[in-house]
Amino acid sequence: MVENRPFLNILTHLVLIAGVLVVAFPVYVAFIASTHEPSAFVRGVLPLLPGDNMLESYGQMLSSGWQVGGTPPVWLMLGNSLIMALTIAVGKIAISILSAFAIVYFRFPFRMLAFWVIFITLMLPVEVRIIPTYAVVANLGMLNSYAGLTLPLIASATATFLFRQFFMTVPEELMEASRVDGAGPMKFFRDILLPISITNIAALFVIMFIYGWVQYLWPLLVTTEEDFYTIVLGIKRLMASSDRVPAWNLIMATVTLAMLPPVLVVLFMQRLFVKGLTETEK
């Protein structure tokens, strides 16, 4: 701080507290709604203080789901989301680190072409190729499967670029020394490159996990069976029935459970999260 201005300092804290409250408010209201009985929502205004129905709401959604709303138990959808997010994160990192290794440590014909093919994926988000991609997945018989849910989202130019950039900063001597010692390319990759990339891998993992968890449009297209619903998709199905049966406590309990895992990842791995975010988006 350059100079001391007490009035401005107080104002700063007031703005920040207001900001934090505005950011948290919608989530607070959703959580409060999940702790009330269904009857609390017929009378008009939403309650602002917790009710005493919390265990029932969460218990019912986790164990049996909500038949009227047409969703399976929440634990099943949470499991699907977890599988999807983990597969996407691990898959993206695995295939990207291998391609970056090939591009940086080898000279071979069509190297530039391979690089440009990977680069193009940046320009083809799933939203612009919805129908033909759906057709491909359907032809391969991968509708309603984990492969269909994850594979079309797994190619990653950003991750490849990140690893390429990082490999370029790795001292030449490491590779030369390992070669003098008789290590082949894969041994060098496994025993030297992989261990020194671990922070980058972890940072990327946090970002890609969140990316996989919040996917919506793609699961909406390829899953029609309840067994493959992800939690984010399940919320939309619950919403669709809310006009008939306004069981807001159950819907908001599901919403809370859907937000919890990725938010906890961000909160507990904040340093990796910030690193991943600022480095992948360059």
Added chain:
Amino acid sequence: MQTKRSTYQNRWLPFLLLAPQLAITLVFFIWPASQAVKSSFERTDAFGFKTTFVGLDNYARILADPSYLNALGRTAIFAVSVTALSMGLALLLAICVNRVLRSAKFYTTLLVWPYAVAPVVAGVLWWFLFNPTIGLLPHLLDWFGINWNHRVSGTQAMILITIAAAWKQISYNFLFFLAGLQSVPQSLMEAAAIDGAGPFKRFWTIVLPLLSPTTFFLLIININYVMFDTFGVIDATTGGGPGQATMTLVYKVYTDGVAGLNIGSSSAQSVMLMGIVIILTFIQFRYVERRVNY
């Protein structure tokens, strides 16, 4: 593009290493995209038996279609309002966090987590708050004589999705603005203070110009976000309605292609979107090149 000074000699290993990434890219990215381009020049009859080549006819049709042009205009308005709202608030919060020293980390933690909330969930949360029958905010607005019902009023539906989309993006913009602010040299601020510049003058004449690369970068990222990642927000709140008041370009590709099964038109719209992404990516990479030399 460079490699290492010394590289491995191996005929097939690099191809093997690239194979998974390239296979997925070809099967799920490039092939479908080329199919979209191909069917944007074709028309299929109502029963799906016959496909004829129609040249640029699909493009001519969508460009003459008032509902497409409306969606284009609405997407532009949506992008500008979400970007302005979320970047403005994020900048304000970042400036404040940059001013407090001891509690900066505490506030940062409390501000970044909405990044992890899915767009659909963000939509549901705000939709719940603005619900005309039981929502809190319509009751508050009622005291001011405003009758809130986003199922009837297109403007109110637009406001709802703007708030929901901007809310989710604040944390992202905040982190980048904070990083930008922290890289402003302290000596510049002190020199300006000695010359008699107050906090606001310092902000306008030193901080804001130095932040311009960050601001420009965020501008591109935010436009990209609004165009493509807000599908969930819209699908959870308004479904493109009332009427077509919140129909954005991506949502229209989805409704025309998946619900309407109008493949030709939907493909032509997809190709137009690809053009927009290519332009945005180009601008972003040109700019990054320049920032490296900054």
